[in-house]
Amino acid sequence: MSVALVTGSTRGIGLAAARRLAEDGVTVVVNGTDAERAAAVAAELGGDALPFDVADADAVQAAVRELFSRHKRLDVLVNNAGILDDALLGMIQPQRTFDVNALGVLNTMQACARLLARGDGGAIVNVASIIGITGNRGQVAYAGSKAAVIGMTRSAAKELAPKVRVNAVAPGFIDTDMTRALDPEIFEERVASVALGRAGTPEEVAEAIAWLASDRARYVTGQVLGVDGGMVI
Numbered sequence: 090m091s092v093a094l095v096t097g098s099t100r101g102i103g104l105a106a107a108r109r110l111a112e113d114g115v116t117v118v119v120n121g122t123d124a125e126r127a128a129a130v131a132a133e134l135g136g137d138a139l140p141f142d143v144a145d146a147d148a149v150q151a152a153v154r155e156l157f158s159r160h161k162r163l164d165v166l167v168n169n170a171g172i173l174d175d176a177l178l179g180m181i182q183p184q185r186t187f188d189v190n191a192l193g194v195l196n197t198m199q200a201c202a203r204l205l206a207r208g209d210g211g212a213i214v215n216v217a218s219i220i221g222i223t224g225n226r227g228q229v230a231y232a233g234s235k236a237a238v239i240g241m242t243r244s245a246a247k248e249l250a251p252k253v254r255v256n257a258v259a260p261g262f263i264d265t266d267m268t269r270a271l272d273p274e275i276f277e278e279r280v281a282s283v284a285l286g287r288a289g290t291p292e293e294v295a296e297a298i299a300w301l302a303s304d305r306a307r308y309v310t311g312q313v314l315g316v317d318g319g320m321v322i
């Protein structure tokens with residue numbers, strides 16, 4: 090049976106992706122910084138919990154060693170953990186955003202690459218953002234960190250082929266705790282910029298993640314798939 094590590098899968102898009110992969114019969118290793126929540130989700134999915142901070146490279150290495158000792162394989166890595174800390178240029182405190190959103194992705198890809206390459210067709214799906222392509226006012230750090238995810242996705246796809254496929258999804262505006270923490274006026278403003286006229290659901294992004302992670306996308310690598318309801322056309 091396939092094994093997937095989904096970072097940040099205690100809520101939002103990551104939780105939906107974990108549920109969707111479990112529906113496909115994949116054993117999901119649930120991650121997040123909240124250990125109790127990770128254990129509860131793992132119990133719901135009949136999977137396993139490995140809470141760690143993706144920004145801590147040593148913790149990531151230790152967690153992947155633990156994953157190997159428990160499961161002996163890894164087929165899918167979904168890099169979903171991310172944070173949003175909007176601020177205008179003069180006010181930005183960028184370190185944590187880059188540590189989690191960009192280096193977090195690098196840390197897990199580095200720790201998991203060999204293990205993914207041992208199986209018969211490993212896959213990495215990185216969760217970028219449409220903002221990493223278009224940029225946005227108040228999101229210089231966030232956009233920079235997500236543009237880094239896109240660059241890393243394409244580079245890793247070249248480096249890890251043919252053993253491991255590496256793709257990204259670029260969600261637009263999705264209704265999660267992350268976006269509900271925004272000022273309601275900004276929430277409505279962003280929804281108004283979506284061609285399909287509404288925010289997306291975590292399940293709609295999860296569907297794209299599950300497809301890219303599966304053998305159904307076996308000839309797709311190095312791609313960035315927008316899941317944005319036409320926010321960017």
Ligand code: NAI
Nearest residue numbers: 097099100101102121142143170171218260262263265267
């Ligand atoms: P969320 O805030 O609801 O969930 C984030 C998850 O990441 C949580 O499970 C949290 O525990 C985990 N997490 C945060 N920092 C972590 C760390 N250092 N180590 C391990 N886990 C950590 O966020 P949401 O909305 O579900 O977003 C998920 C991903 O999708 C993020 O990468 C986000 O940037 C991206 N995204 C979200 C969009 C949206 O509109 N909600 C749009 C575009 C991209």
